[in-house]
Amino acid sequence: MLNRRHLRVKVLQSLYAFYQSNNDNLAAGEKELLFGIEKIHDLFLYQLSLLADLLTEEERIIGDNLLKHLPSHEDLHPKRGFLENKCLLMIASNELLKKALREKRIGWQNEKELLRKLMLTIRDQNYYKTYVSLEDPDFRDDIRFVLTMLNKSILEFEPLHSFYEEKSIYWIDDWELVNKTIIKILKAASASQGYLELPELYKDATDREFAKELFKRTIINKEEFDQIISAKTKNWDTERIALMDMIIMQMAVTEILKFSDIPVKVSLNEYIELSKMYSTPKSNVFVNGVLDKLVEDFTNQKLISAHTIR
Numbered sequence: 001m002l003n004r005r006h007l008r009v010k011v012l013q014s015l016y017a018f019y020q021s022n023n024d025n026l027a028a029g030e031k032e033l034l035f036g037i038e039k040i041h042d043l044f045l046y047q048l049s050l051l052a053d054l055l056t057e058e059e060r061i062i063g064d065n066l067l068k069h070l071p072s073h074e075d076l077h078p079k080r081g082f083l084e085n086k087c088l089l090m091i092a093s094n095e096l097l098k099k100a101l102r103e104k105r106i107g108w109q110n111e112k113e114l115l116r117k118l119m120l121t122i123r124d125q126n127y128y129k130t131y132v133s134l135e136d137p138d139f140r141d142d143i144r145f146v147l148t149m150l151n152k153s154i155l156e157f158e159p160l161h162s163f164y165e166e167k168s169i170y171w172i173d174d175w176e177l178v179n180k181t182i183i184k185i186l187k188a189a190s191a192s193q194g195y196l197e198l199p200e201l202y203k204d205a206t207d208r209e210f211a212k213e214l215f216k217r218t219i220i221n222k223e224e225f226d227q228i229i230s231a232k233t234k235n236w237d238t239e240r241i242a243l244m245d246m247i248i249m250q251m252a253v254t255e256i257l258k259f260s261d262i263p264v265k266v267s268l269n270e271y272i273e274l275s276k277m278y279s280t281p282k283s284n285v286f287v288n289g290v291l292d293k294l295v296e297d298f299t300n301q302k303l304i305s306a307h308t309i310r
Contacts, residue, residue: 001181001199002040007211008251008270009173010037012278014215015247026219033215034208039170041201044178045097045106046164050115050154051146052092053108057119058082081132086194087142087186096198114159122153143190147183155179210259218247218254225253232293245283248275252291257303264295264304 014033023029062083065075082088091097101107108115122128131137131145154160164171181199189196202208218225229249233241252271256264268291275287298304 001044001177001201001203002037002207003203004207004210005270005273006040006177007037007207008214008274009277011211011215011218012244012247012251012274013173015218015251016244018219019243019247026216029219030212030215033211036170037208037211038201039168040174040178042104042106043164043168043171043174044181044199045100045104046108046167047178048091048097048182049101049106050108050160051088051150052097053115054119054122055083055085055088055092057112057115058123061116061119061123079132081134081137082128085137085142085145086139087146087189090189090194090196094196094198097196100198111163114163117159118154118157121157122149125153127152139194140190143186147186150179150183214251214255214259217258218250221254221258222250225250228253228294229290232290232297242279242283244278245275245287248278248287249290249294253294256295256298268292268295 010033014029014036017032018029062078062080065071065078068075127145127148131141134141137145161175164175185197185199226246229246248271251274252267255262255267255271259267271291272284272288275284279287295304
């Protein structure tokens, strides 16, 4: 699920929180980093299981409509296409998902009002009405409907955003990643006609160690690398340089000098991208310029090999 760029973002966020709190407990900071990364998987489980729980809510709404004092013809003869959606049933019956939900104690049992509002919103959409009117939808029709429901209703549902923000401060930045992952695995299930593969949190066994080491080494080498950065920012008071910009440069220098297995060009590109994401346009140009000068110095000092920059 997570690639190295996502992990760099989580390290950046954790370093920012670490410095802002004036914390000097490296072990506690590392633990908080890993906790924040693990929470991404929890958000994934919540969001995927939400699709399955909408089946239960649809059944409940149909049952409630039948019990109305004056039910309409539609209430008495409901269209059950949503309940027969093979994609949603595939998610609901996935044993690995159910096991993970039990172990993490994740579920929507206490959020019936939220689910009801979301399901009623979905039922009011034209794409829902068109889908449940299909006579014999195939698996790809079912997947297509679920993807439309995700994009047009679930991802835009503000009460759901509020729910997640209250659950964890970590999930604001992880929302897009998790939903892209769900869309990807649903499309893969469409191609395989029903096999739902749940992704691991880390793509590679070494990625967890990479995040830990990058966090730890950036802090351990902070004073030394701040001096190196300061030498290239003589016209700037380092205390007036934005904290986020300093952390990005500290991480970049750490990775370039301490992670010899990662090509310098890759590291440079990654941190320039991070500066675009988390800095102002002017900061982006500033960070880019400083890193270029530092890499030139490191090459001249033979701290890195020239061929690794290309």
